[in-house]
Amino acid sequence: MTGRVTGKILSISGPTVSTDLKGLCLYERVYVGHAMLTGEVVRLDQDRAVIQVYEETRGLASGEPVAGTGYPLSVRLGPGLLSGMFDGLQRPLRRLREEMGPFITCGREICGLDYQITWNFSALAKKQAVMHAGDIFGTVQEGAFSHYLIAGTDGYGKIAHIHEGTFSLEEALGQYDDGRAIMGCHSWPVRSPRPYKRKLPPSGPLVTGQRSIDFLFPIAKGGTAIFPGGFGTGKTILEQSIAKYADVDLVVYVGCGERGNEMAEMIEEFEDLTDPWTGRQLMERTVLVVNTSNMPVAAREASIYTAVTMAEYYRDMGYHVLFLADSLSRWAEALREISSSLEEMPGEEGYPTYLASRLSGFLERAGVVETLSGQTGSLTMILSVSPPGGDFTEPVTQACLRTTGALLMLDSNLAHRRHFPAINWFQSYSLYATSLAGYFRDTVSPQWEALQHRCREVLQKEETLREVSEIVGAEGLQDADRLLMLVADKIRTGFLAQNAYGEDAFSPPMKTFEKINNIFRFYDHALEKIAKGLSLDAVSEASEASAGESRQ
């Protein structure tokens, strides 16, 4: 242990350890035991501090040392995060693998940023300029992005001199007039939202390339959306599709308590695929935070904070950042496990009573902001929720509903029919739909909204007709009703359903509009024919034939 004062472990219960070490602060990061496991102070009493340990505590003995670090759980922010892959404590998984092989052993601390890499720095702040925390003072090229270097909390004062050229993160880029060095990276405590000048209302859409989302339930940049869905309803695939095709600058993806194999698959895929908006490798715009289900629970709880802090950092440079988490339920469960090991009074289904307030506090970190340096950036959150037994009345889904702007409910019946994305069009909603309609009206087609309404109407009428047709049989319906059912079927199978693997995986708004417009052109055309006395079968045969011709 370093020269700091150490205390001893008094008691251990699961991931919770208590110590007699004095002088700790709440949420201070500590090292526990000879193995130097990472932990965080979660409760302070007069004679003892309770620590939540982020790693496996098996083998830890009473009497082993505990040392404080003096700062809260933080992440390092600076160039080199993009295309990185980190665990819930921002340890780089690739370097971890190089150093200790394929399995993660405890007590290894590696900084999230690589201090060996050199960056070509150009200064944006002038000599003699007065800096404030949050100001941009220079830029380096990180892959395809201009990475603006932001002054940390200690980044204030008059610049005495500032260099340009090639630097590593260990070297000073310049000096303030009181002698402090200007560094290329800084730390930020993960549980404190990064500051901004002011919040702006979400205005533009976040185009996902998923027809059912963009057309029926659009999400705004700076908004929040959740996908609750039972297992097998395609949450992960939908999250990944959005990560691939969303029209944002950067994506921060958190695999929170999910499958390792899926992450391996995703990484390989992202290395192969290109961003449809810029044509660059997808991985270049992505930061991954991975805490699979078998990695320690406490680190899973921290992982979404680690990730969102990195997302905010890029937002502060004026980028549009998308934050995706799969799945929020695993985070809530981690919170529950920790809470029960602290012997706190449980609320609904054993979750702590502060679940809803923690969640809304977290969700409020999304938004469009004017940054401290005067840029406009946005952070959009799209989160999946895994309700136990597919029951949406459970506390996590319900707590999310209070703060999120869009709910995209994934339906297991649709999934069993292999209708993907299995977004239920009756139960889902988006509070952004009306405010975004103007954008689509102006950029895609003036008819966008009208078709949206007609589409909903057809789907709703179909539902009623289906009940009737189950009793009287499809033949017993009138031609106009049968036509409506045919059109609804076209909407479901030919428009809302979208294969996540083929060419259709990404559907830009124009294509989305053309598809639905074609369906309604057919509908209007057929309605006319039926009104003239033609039978439905004749109409649909004719349309199939003409569709065949136009395809050729």
Place this chain on the structure above:
Amino acid sequence: MRLSEHVYRTISSIAGPLLFVQGVFSAQIGEVVRVIAPDGRSMDAEVLEIEGDTVLIEVFGETRGLDIGNTSIAFSDSIRKIPLSPDIIGRIFSGAFLPADNMPMFVAEKWSAITGAAMNPAARARPEEFIETGFSVIDGLNTLVKGQKLPVFSCSGLPSRELVSGVLKNARLSAGSAEFVVVFAALGLSFHEYSYYMAVLEEMQTGFVAFINSADEPVMERLLAPRFALTTAEYLAFEMGMDVLVIITDMTNYCDALREISTAREELPGRRGYPGYMYSDLASLYERAGRIKGLKGSVTLLPVVTMPEDDITHPIPDLTGYITEGQVVLSRELHRLNIFPPVDVLPSLSRLMQKGIGKGRTREDHRRTANNLYKYYARGRDLRRLATIVGREGMPDKDIRLLDFAERFEQEFVGHGNSRRTIAETLDKGISLMQQFGLELT
């Protein structure tokens, strides 16, 4: 740190499987402890919690007959580890890792902690190599790949053990694969089932390792046996370079054991009394399946889950489904129609199938055939409900063909009994069925 075994006789209280021991010097969480009863009986135990020098110990076995004054507790200064060596292949052990085949214990080459460390997601290789199980419904529609975890969701009374033993006997890997070994963990198995599985294992050509915890053996061992099995599997796969198929039956007994122990510890119960950490606990087992970049072997996991009350939303299948990469769901209805394997195609799923099939893996037309079969069968199933209301006669010819197809598909594609089908035979069968009913491949 202690250098030798420490023995205490300072028990302050005993409640069920839990003992409090006082005045212990530097105990470790998870430390293996021996409890020696006054009559000389020795039991296995583990350190659960530490509060100053008072230690809470959990005993794996019958605590009847323990007392406060004369029972002694020996601390081993080590967490639970098992011996490993290639000689483990072909052996049968109890749930306490004692030889159960009347042979002496093998000589250990190394000792490994049974909890295992988490595989670094950056080190995982994507599972993509096809395993042929010989059952059309699995190979064709819910393809199993090396490194996958694919549970069988069964109901009481359904032939899950016949399905599992069929997979055991038939499973084949593509040519040029590493050596193939089966690790079998049986939890809470009745003697009847035990003898069935042992007969199957002995009949098999491939090597196997078995861990058997019978229905009358200590419940705690049900929590250990799967960890023994997976630690052995990881060793054989990633150090010996073998392809290991791990079968755990029945995970429902595992979860019930977990609940029993959790209640004894007076932990806060979650849904249906199962502990709130059951997801993480199950994940610590299931997530050990996988492949590693740059290493030859693989661990593929096939757990059996019996759904209590046939309810797929019960916490055990529910949490399992959230962790595993798909599921094979058995159906009572198909079983009643004498269809074997009675796999219900609609709720079954293999999430890793996309990468394991197609040209160079199975056959170029695999994906297309599978999608069409699924689509037509799902339509046929939908129509069945309609047919019972309006009657078959009232339906258009196209719908009648779909109805008939669905029936023949169940009987001939799904239910081909124990005869082994190669993947080519499976796909040809599916295509010919669709052709017979004039269903176009799209």
